[in-house]
Amino acid sequence: MGKPVEQLSQVIVRFAGDSGDGMQLTGSQFTSETALLGNDISTLPDFPAEIRAPAGSLPGVSGFQLHFADHDILTPGDAPNVLVAMNPAALKTNIKDLPKGGTLIVNSDAFNERNLQKAGYAESPLADGSLDEYQVHEVPLTTLTVGALKGIEGVTPREAERSKNMFALGLMSWLYGRPTDATEAFLTSKFAKRPEIAEANLKALRAGYAFGETTETFAITYEVKPAKLAPGTYRNITGNQALSYGLIAASKLAGLPLFLGAYPITPASSILEELASYKQFGVRTFQAEDEIAAAGAALGASFGGALGVTTSAGPGIVLKAETIGLAMQLELPLVICDIQRAGPSTGMPTKPEQGDLLMVLFGRNSESPVPVVAAMSPSDCFHAAIEACRIALKYRTPVYLLSDAYLANGSEPWLLPDVASLPDISVTFATQPNDGDAFLPYLRDDETLARPWAVPGTPGLEHRIGGLEKADRTGNVSYDPDNHDLMTRLRAQKVAGIEVPELEVDDPDGDASVLVLGWGGTYGPIAAACRRVRNNGRKVAHAHLRHLNPFPRNTGEVVRRYDKVLIPEMNLGQLLKLIRAEFLVDAVGYNRVRGLPLRAAEVAEAIEALVDQ
Amino acid sequence: MGKPVEQLSQVIVRFAGDSGDGMQLTGSQFTSETALLGNDISTLPDFPAEIRAPAGSLPGVSGFQLHFADHDILTPGDAPNVLVAMNPAALKTNIKDLPKGGTLIVNSDAFNERNLQKAGYAESPLADGSLDEYQVHEVPLTTLTVGALKGIEGVTPREAERSKNMFALGLMSWLYGRPTDATEAFLTSKFAKRPEIAEANLKALRAGYAFGETTETFAITYEVKPAKLAPGTYRNITGNQALSYGLIAASKLAGLPLFLGAYPITPASSILEELASYKQFGVRTFQAEDEIAAAGAALGASFGGALGVTTSAGPGIVLKAETIGLAMQLELPLVICDIQRAGPSTGMPTKPEQGDLLMVLFGRNSESPVPVVAAMSPSDCFHAAIEACRIALKYRTPVYLLSDAYLANGSEPWLLPDVASLPDISVTFATQPNDGDAFLPYLRDDETLARPWAVPGTPGLEHRIGGLEKADRTGNVSYDPDNHDLMTRLRAQKVAGIEVPELEVDDPDGDASVLVLGWGGTYGPIAAACRRVRNNGRKVAHAHLRHLNPFPRNTGEVVRRYDKVLIPEMNLGQLLKLIRAEFLVDAVGYNRVRGLPLRAAEVAEAIEALVDQ
Amino acid sequence: MSTMRDYKTDQEVRWCPGCGDYAILAAMQSFMPELGIERERTVFVSGIGCAARFPYYMNTYGMHSIHGRAPAIATGLASSRPDLSVWVVTGDGDALSIGGNHLIHALRRNVNLKILLFNNRIYGLTKGQYSPTSEIGKVTKSTPMGSLDWPFNPLSLVIGAEATFVARAIDTDKSGMTDVLRAAAAHKGSAFVEIFQNCPIFNDDAFAFVRDDKEGVNRIILRDGEPIRWGADLEKGLRQRRDGSIDVCAADDQDVLVHDARHPTPSLAFALSRVTQETHGGTPVGMFRNVERPVYDELMAEQIATATEKLGAGDLEALLHSGETWTIA
Amino acid sequence: MSTMRDYKTDQEVRWCPGCGDYAILAAMQSFMPELGIERERTVFVSGIGCAARFPYYMNTYGMHSIHGRAPAIATGLASSRPDLSVWVVTGDGDALSIGGNHLIHALRRNVNLKILLFNNRIYGLTKGQYSPTSEIGKVTKSTPMGSLDWPFNPLSLVIGAEATFVARAIDTDKSGMTDVLRAAAAHKGSAFVEIFQNCPIFNDDAFAFVRDDKEGVNRIILRDGEPIRWGADLEKGLRQRRDGSIDVCAADDQDVLVHDARHPTPSLAFALSRVTQETHGGTPVGMFRNVERPVYDELMAEQIATATEKLGAGDLEALLHSGETWTIA
Numbered sequence A, B: 001m002g003k004p005v006e007q008l009s010q011v012i013v014r015f016a017g018d019s020g021d022g023m024q025l026t027g028s029q030f031t032s033e034t035a036l037l038g039n040d041i042s043t044l045p046d047f048p049a050e051i052r053a054p055a056g057s058l059p060g061v062s063g064f065q066l067h068f069a070d071h072d073i074l075t076p077g078d079a080p081n082v083l084v085a086m087n088p089a090a091l092k093t094n095i096k097d098l099p100k101g102g103t104l105i106v107n108s109d110a111f112n113e114r115n116l117q118k119a120g121y122a123e124s125p126l127a128d129g130s131l132d133e134y135q136v137h138e139v140p141l142t143t144l145t146v147g148a149l150k151g152i153e154g155v156t157p158r159e160a161e162r163s164k165n166m167f168a169l170g171l172m173s174w175l176y177g178r179p180t181d182a183t184e185a186f187l188t189s190k191f192a193k194r195p196e197i198a199e200a201n202l203k204a205l206r207a208g209y210a211f212g213e214t215t216e217t218f219a220i221t222y223e224v225k226p227a228k229l230a231p232g233t234y235r236n237i238t239g240n241q242a243l244s245y246g247l248i249a250a251s252k253l254a255g256l257p258l259f260l261g262a263y264p265i266t267p268a269s270s271i272l273e274e275l276a277s278y279k280q281f282g283v284r285t286f287q288a289e290d291e292i293a294a295a296g297a298a299l300g301a302s303f304g305g306a307l308g309v310t311t312s313a314g315p316g317i318v319l320k321a322e323t324i325g326l327a328m329q330l331e332l333p334l335v336i337c338d339i340q341r342a343g344p345s346t347g348m349p350t351k352p353e354q355g356d357l358l359m360v361l362f363g364r365n366s367e368s369p370v371p372v373v374a375a376m377s378p379s380d381c382f383h384a385a386i387e388a389c390r391i392a393l394k395y396r397t398p399v400y401l402l403s404d405a406y407l408a409n410g411s412e413p414w415l416l417p418d419v420a421s422l423p424d425i426s427v428t429f430a431t432q433p434n435d436g437d438a439f440l441p442y443l444r445d446d447e448t449l450a451r452p453w454a455v456p457g458t459p460g461l462e463h464r465i466g467g468l469e470k471a472d473r474t475g476n477v478s479y480d481p482d483n484h485d486l487m488t489r490l491r492a493q494k495v496a497g498i499e500v501p502e503l504e505v506d507d508p509d510g511d512a513s514v515l516v517l518g519w520g521g522t523y524g525p526i527a528a529a530c531r532r533v534r535n536n537g538r539k540v541a542h543a544h545l546r547h548l549n550p551f552p553r554n555t556g557e558v559v560r561r562y563d564k565v566l567i568p569e570m571n572l573g574q575l576l577k578l579i580r581a582e583f584l585v586d587a588v589g590y591n592r593v594r595g596l597p598l599r600a601a602e603v604a605e606a607i608e609a610l611v612d613q
Numbered sequence C, D: 001m002s003t004m005r006d007y008k009t010d011q012e013v014r015w016c017p018g019c020g021d022y023a024i025l026a027a028m029q030s031f032m033p034e035l036g037i038e039r040e041r042t043v044f045v046s047g048i049g050c051a052a053r054f055p056y057y058m059n060t061y062g063m064h065s066i067h068g069r070a071p072a073i074a075t076g077l078a079s080s081r082p083d084l085s086v087w088v089v090t091g092d093g094d095a096l097s098i099g100g101n102h103l104i105h106a107l108r109r110n111v112n113l114k115i116l117l118f119n120n121r122i123y124g125l126t127k128g129q130y131s132p133t134s135e136i137g138k139v140t141k142s143t144p145m146g147s148l149d150w151p152f153n154p155l156s157l158v159i160g161a162e163a164t165f166v167a168r169a170i171d172t173d174k175s176g177m178t179d180v181l182r183a184a185a186a187h188k189g190s191a192f193v194e195i196f197q198n199c200p201i202f203n204d205d206a207f208a209f210v211r212d213d214k215e216g217v218n219r220i221i222l223r224d225g226e227p228i229r230w231g232a233d234l235e236k237g238l239r240q241r242r243d244g245s246i247d248v249c250a251a252d253d254q255d256v257l258v259h260d261a262r263h264p265t266p267s268l269a270f271a272l273s274r275v276t277q278e279t280h281g282g283t284p285v286g287m288f289r290n291v292e293r294p295v296y297d298e299l300m301a302e303q304i305a306t307a308t309e310k311l312g313a314g315d316l317e318a319l320l321h322s323g324e325t326w327t328i329a
């Protein structure tokens, strides 16, 4: 006797619980089930600061938000429609995001004295009417789970209790009509070594599903039809995973072995961890003693003919500056991935920000130009990584690749590219003298201004390079004033002359008067905001920069084309400064430095205000 | 029978010789004699890269240029009128700077086979007529000196020969009518331990003087009358010396002990060396294991209530960035002196540049605002240092003080300030709770937004600070999004709100249409250039920035007041970028990155071109 | 007279349940009062890591600085404020990976710092990558096929770096740790203490052999001046071979080593640092080395005193007028 | 077959007249050919300092990098190119001051690097400030009243840092240096060689006691497997005391130490590193320690080989499609 089914075009669900409650697992499983159904999705995990806070405490709350729809979507959503709260602390920290009328599912078992007090509740919110404006479903998840698992051999009560997240997942799966096979398969393989645990989780999952079906608690279920996405094969992917794949792809496409020098740091560590597991691709991962050594080792590997890469976040990137200055002076390829996090200083390690743009552009002594590429979405990290490597290899220069904590951990479905369609970025090493029978390490290519790359092991091309100013062509140490002026300008020209794709403008009718210009990780929220604005009958153009240095050739023309330019950033206006200096347009900023992705709704308001001005 | 005397209003002399020839000593002694005569002076030493190149080689040439006049002057001069060349290499590397008709004095003894060949002369320039356009005086300095010193007990021939620089000094002293008493006193005390050497040098000095008087080589002598300088007591001082004195003065004025954390690096090392010799002022100098530790130790000392200072140059400053970011987050005073040198990377260590402006402004992860002060002349380093300390102490913030290799080693007469006239920059530590009986380390002063400075040892104010984002007022660790946005803006406001003097404009008739805007160490050449332009009957206004962050309040008004704004810099246009971004004025740059001070004549041409446009 | 409670702060302690750091914190808070140094003259400086959160929980002055730099920052503080009692709390990654250089330099200078290294042989805060003290071949998040790096022996390293005070303690051994802390506090100059600390989440039981060693069969307790005897019934001893290495012998062996932590040359302390569970079936704990050497901050203060004595307190007016001056009327 | 001349470059050598670096350069250029490694497979990496200019004068591949970072840069090069012979040239400031951490980590990892530390006990390039090996109390430009820092003993430090090959040579002792270089080149993994180097300009005669030691009264030459005898007529010996320290004895003393550079435990090598001119009237030179341990770059290559064997060479297509995928028609 199926219950009535209501059609929805999109839903935003947030799972919130204690670090120990397995919310990340629950969320990602619900995500796969949903992805497999063909919905478009976008997710945002939100963990506490690195170390585990005491169970039940506010800082210990871990969350996972999933946005799924029958049409293509751009963000994990500003606010959830459904909140699953596994304990009082989770309720306390998340309820403010749930709009009035939203659905709230709580694990009533967890609302005991101790937990309430840990969460700072004088009285139980379930009792004091403070939740009246929500559709509250109290479910004794713990009791139900433990009950369901009675009599499984070798499962401790604690282990039984810990399966309650699967009960919750089962319930949600039923509520939104998600088949649980994928999850069942996953659980079976995950706990292959402990079949009794596998069984416990499966039982909990099914019990949760059945609970929805059979009890009165939920009157109706919901359906979200598949989205009409471009045909092809998809997978769900996070930014750091996509970035790792992009680096491996680049190494293949370049025909050079990948060498990663890294020192662990949130939120970049998972790139090191990911790449460490792909040794069959010839990937070398070196966990260095610090960020300076990590960058240095990568540069040493580049000198030897590898694709040298180093990854970190702000507090570590800042330490690499001297080495990157050397790489720039040596004119050797090096890719530096900065997974931006909220700062300054140690800041808020797990939270996203766009605070490092000016640092990567200017944070080295003297005139030290380095190209910058910024990824726009989790899956774009793959292509951005290849692009960064292309520039580094072709122009023999360090290149910064910017991502952030939101892209790094957030996920979205990724239409898998055809490997054959990926660009050829192969390089040719110098093997012969380039000036009569002499080899001049700084004799540049007329077109790219890149210098020859002669790697150790090549007979006859032995040469020495270093950080002192060098003579044009020969690369010998030189203190000649005019040579220094020349070399300084040549280095600048080389970077300024890098070929990058034109800046595309999304201006449906081509007659908008306001341009919204963004860069990197804010693509989703800004694009979503522009949709809203247009749905509200207003016109707005959107352009998004993936190349921050050099800018696409047509950038000036684009920003001058519009009466007003709005630049939303997760900082105090860094791209804004660059655009104003470069093109003398009176652009204005929309800046939020909250350690959270921009909210589409708020950006939309800002745009509309400007349009209506 | 005195020779005829010709009056000159100014002379530019350059001594050039081998590193071993003692040109720096000769130059500085000639400088003191000249200063004592009351001329205005400006000097520019020019040593080879740090280590000694082989004797007689081109890279081994060391030079010292002195500009003295009967009126106030602003630079060491673009080109010398008189060149003293002690060997062929010195001639080779310097002759191109001597204008046709200039006076050339060479040590003919040094023009032997070996030296000529080392300098890359096929034939002796003294013989091949290549010097015909100059007034050449060949003087066998070595022979004459050795001859003059015959029979002094205990002086080896080598030592005798090494006194030839004093012979040259004597000769020049006679030629320009400089009394040698100061030098004689100096020599006597310098070689007190070895009277025979003192005697040798004195003899050589007098012999040189006599040689000028008695021989036919020089027909006339020159006189440069004293300059009409402001009344008062003067001394000659280099930038690094003035900066060191400024730091000691600031510590006295603040009533806090000075702690310097430094790691040696050219051209900053001499500040460490200077300060290490003033322990009687309670100065602690700590030569750290690296620049990071140097900055860290200074910050630790600041935490303890000292005036923490750290000094370095570009390649070392870049390493301090993470620590400075922490200081900014902790909101503790710290003064970072960047003696800029030509870069990027190791670059040209002994040469000046203005390449680090954008680095000190933006070279830290995330939004990390830090004030910047730049010294304008060697003696201004004294006042700039006090100003940097004032800001750091009053606003509890790290502050960058920018100087460069030219200011550091260059010297000029300094009208000694009346100590009583120096600003009071004393600070008061927190000693009492500031919120009922609680102490809130981040409860800010309404006016300055500075937080209280409670030093260890103060009972009742125990507190913990750190690099994680902190809650407003309490300073507790906070991950609250709105708090982070608030704190980010508060930190920016604090720096933006720092009170700095208005920007003064030198616009004699007040109706110039072109403004030349400079900053820091280019004051001399730019001011001199403006003089030339005016002497040529054109009008130009000059404003010079000493505060780069925040800009003086009236900066926008000033730059907008003029039709055209020219910004000369020893970089590729860093202040230019800031001015354009901040004020949207279409300023243009005049940029030379040659590792040399700007040339007044060239800057003047650029200005006139713009005026005549 | 302050009590343990005075040293607690209002901050909720945020380590994982069962973390060894709790025990160390408790031991420290209960030991502090006996030191008799005012709370306001005590400062804890740390870098970054789980261990490095320590200062937030000590009601003294404190700085939670940046990764690896605590010894440098503390050096500036201690050498400019000899009146303070400065403690550095650091982890195996913080102290030996990114911070290795600052650590060895602070030790050779003999700055008046007490450095406590919480060694859990893992990067805890960043969730489980191997550290410079992780055993070679260790499988961690960043080394799925096992780590390749030969680990540091923290005590060998610091003894090689001229440390004047070197000791080892165990997080759960409160009395042993307190003895060591007491000696460290009494030592003039740099004191280095390695504390075996369990990380139940990412590297559980790394030190089970001594932590769970109820019968004391694995702990070799070093007592200055006494013969080194150990084992359930103190039946074993340590002696030094002709080749400089140390081996296990019978307790009554005539060559049994008599521990001498104050010996001018560090060779014996070094040899003892090579005695490990893997190689000798026992692990020395307690004080390895404790010698006197001029203290950095005292030397610094002395030079200032001497200079002031010789030249008189600095006079700014005179300074500016030093060297050649001339006057224009 | 290449000759000494082949290793010279066209660059004018720019050290001060009489600098010890000249002798080291000459010894290296004449030793290289016998190694039989092609010039193009030889790389010299240096940091910054007078010593660090070395690569400009060796006609091989070379990098004059940044201050203190050479061991890190060379680690990346050597571990990704096991086919190369990678040498690091560094100074006492470059290696032990700013670069101390990279040095000790490269050594513990046993990366295949030959590290030559030119120790002149001073900062030469920056014109004469004291260094981490300068004796305490040294008066230099930056320490007019004498330095306060207790120096490192470079050999003690690197032995404490788990170095597998440790030796010492003297700039002017060409044959001794060549022996050491030969052994270092033959060693698999990291080799550390301290070379006493005279800086006539800023720290002249710092090592006169062994450089000018014509009769060999001050040099204690270590020969593996042989009793340690020294003195003008080899009348003296070294022996180890019960307390682990080493003292001077008669050459025929029954306890005379037999040098064992290959002993698994580094305790003897450490004890020998404490034998100095000041304390013992003699200075050991030659090979202190030389043991086998897995080499970093080889381990790295092995893991790649194993993974490739187990999983087959990486397939990009397959990688992208790994995990759950779904298809939309």
Ligand SMILES: Cc1ncc(C[n+]2csc(CCOP(=O)(O)OP(=O)(O)O)c2C)c(N)n1
Residues within 6 Å of the ligand: A263, A264, A265, A266, A291, A315, A316, A319, A346, C048, C049, C050, C051, C052, C067, C090, C091, C092, C093, C094, C095, C118, C120, C122, C123, C124, C125, C126, C131
């Ligand atoms: C400059 C910098 N690099 C890296 C990090 C990331 N990070 C924080 S703590 C840590 C290591 C922690 O290990 P350990 O020092 O052993 O302390 P534990 O957490 O184990 O107590 C790392 C790599 C950082 N915060 N700053």
Ligand SMILES: Cc1ncc(C[n+]2csc(CCOP(=O)(O)OP(=O)(O)O)c2C)c(N)n1
Residues within 6 Å of the ligand: B263, B264, B265, B266, B291, B315, B316, B319, B346, D048, D049, D050, D051, D052, D067, D090, D091, D092, D093, D094, D095, D118, D120, D122, D123, D124, D125, D126, D131
């Ligand atoms: C980051 C950085 N800091 C400081 C310097 C300045 N510096 C160059 S070499 C050197 C020390 C040289 O001493 P050492 O390593 O002993 O080499 P030596 O000149 O004595 O051969 C210093 C401090 C620099 N070039 N870069």
Ligand code: SF4
Residues within 6 Å of the ligand: A051, A052, C014, C015, C016, C018, C019, C020, C021, C050, C051, C120, C124, C125, C198, C199, C200, C201, C202
């Ligand atoms: S991760 Fe390990 S070290 Fe860190 S708090 Fe948790 S248990 Fe303690």
Ligand code: SF4
Residues within 6 Å of the ligand: B051, B052, D014, D015, D016, D018, D019, D020, D021, D050, D051, D120, D124, D125, D198, D199, D200, D201, D202
């Ligand atoms: S300064 Fe010393 S080390 Fe440097 S080149 Fe000159 S003599 Fe050699």
Ligand SMILES: [Mg+2]
Residues within 6 Å of the ligand: C091, C092, C093, C118, C119, C120, C121, C122, C123, C124, C131
């Ligand atoms: Mg640890």
Ligand SMILES: [Mg+2]
Residues within 6 Å of the ligand: D091, D092, D093, D118, D119, D120, D121, D122, D123, D124, D131
């Ligand atoms: Mg040296």
